[in-house]
Amino acid sequence: MSTFNSLSKTASTFVSPTLLLIGFVSVLPILYIANFYCRYKRYQAATPWSVQNKVVVITGASSGIGEELAYEFARQGAKLILCARRADKLSDVADVCRDKYGATHVAINKVDVTRENDVDRLIETIEASYDKIDCLVLNAGVSMGESLEDIEDFNIIKDIMNVNYYGSTMLTYYALPLLKKAEKPRIVVVSSLASVLPFVPMRTGYAASKCALRGFFESLQTELLKDNIFITIAYPGIVKTEINDSRLGKNPKHLDFNKAMPAEECAKTIVDGTIRADREIVFTHLGKLGKILDGIFPDLLFYFSQNYVLKQISMDKKIQ
Template identity: 60%
Template sequence: MLVLCARREDLLSKVANECRELNSSAKVLTVKCDVTDMADVSRLVEAVETTYGRLDCLALNAGVSMGEEFAELKDYDMIKKIMDVNYYGCTNLTYKALPLLKKNRKSRIFVVNSVAGIIPLPLRTGYSASKFAVRGFFESLQPELLKDEIFITLAYPGAVKTDINKNRLGTNPKYLDLTNAISSEECAQIIVDGVRRGDKEIQFTSNGKLGRLIEGVFPDLLAYLVVKNSRKHLDNS
């Protein structure tokens, strides 16, 4: 049983059909939903409860990005839009879905975060801020949910070939080099494998692993590495 939600119904139908082709017995429910709209989120959860009566795993993947210096922004509202999707979109849906998740033992939430939630990235102040917020929220939520046997997995991909980079917000987002980016299929498989293992975190890149390792012990070193890397990015932008 699978539930798919997104704003674009045509793409929802396409993905649903692909799922059915992979498994002819698969039950796939599609619901048009904007995760920044609490009414839409409520309708989504109600549809899940009415159709299936349960929720075993909540996958949170909605996101938008940016690609320019904070001082060059033409409209600060862009920062708010990023937070609305990346942070409030995740927490809205989690808030509404928790009662369903609590009905099942060992249910799971997995969140597609970003290496930007570990290492601050140049040209992505609003994006990094939203991903740090997501990380803080779900790391704080996990202890509260242990009594309900609900477990959270946070995935931290690096560069992935998806439309998020084509659709970055802003008037003139800088070019993002995707030469070493992994495919969306490879990214999805890594996440699925990690969720099945019950990993608390899924780290994709050596930079992410290094940043996670040294951030609490050697913050000055991490700051130095970030600044050094930022200069390279800014010089090439």
């Protein structure tokens, strides 16, 4: 009898996972269709929507992805409000928007998104001139490239959180009344693959800030759907911008910036996704694959990611 019970337990242990796997695979097509239907319903609610004559606010617009976003929105006829800390650089970007891309409405605002007075003043200016915001693009950010134990001052982590997280969330808080005055407005969050696959070392503060952004805006989306405000979170990989030259800490030498995505390509993808009101834009084939694998085989993905990165870092040290 005991032998029979033992065999029964062995059989049930084998059969149960097998049946579960078969059941999961069999419902995959149904789940895919259901997911596509949900995406289509969102698209239906958010469109039609054109960039033409929309009031578009872009932070971090003086360089990199923000600069290229300004050019792409200008090319499609938006009324631009460009924000950054460097007024001279903003002025140059505004000139290109007018002269090269034919923008007729371009305003520049020197804004530090970590300063509440600056943010409050910006919103007052927009309200007086436009009385609404059709699209708020949260792009201002800083990066880092140093291990936690090598950081000499923990204020570096605080600075990253202040710009990347608190800057974007505070501006959103103040901008909500003007967003609600627009028809089917957009909030675009330029995050990073570091918040989807936060495995790369020397990115602790940066990954934390981007993960915080993701959590905040995914939660906020559920609150704002009743107001027909659509949030798109973009997760770029390595993009060719000057943020790579101004990382807080040391730049990891194993990252090949020569193979990075051009900023203009990144910007066009984000604007296209904004028009469609995509819930998220995950960049690169590896990023998409990694996101899927992280949900199914997280430990396996972590293992291979860490081994690859640590090998590259080891090679860097040998070169040094």
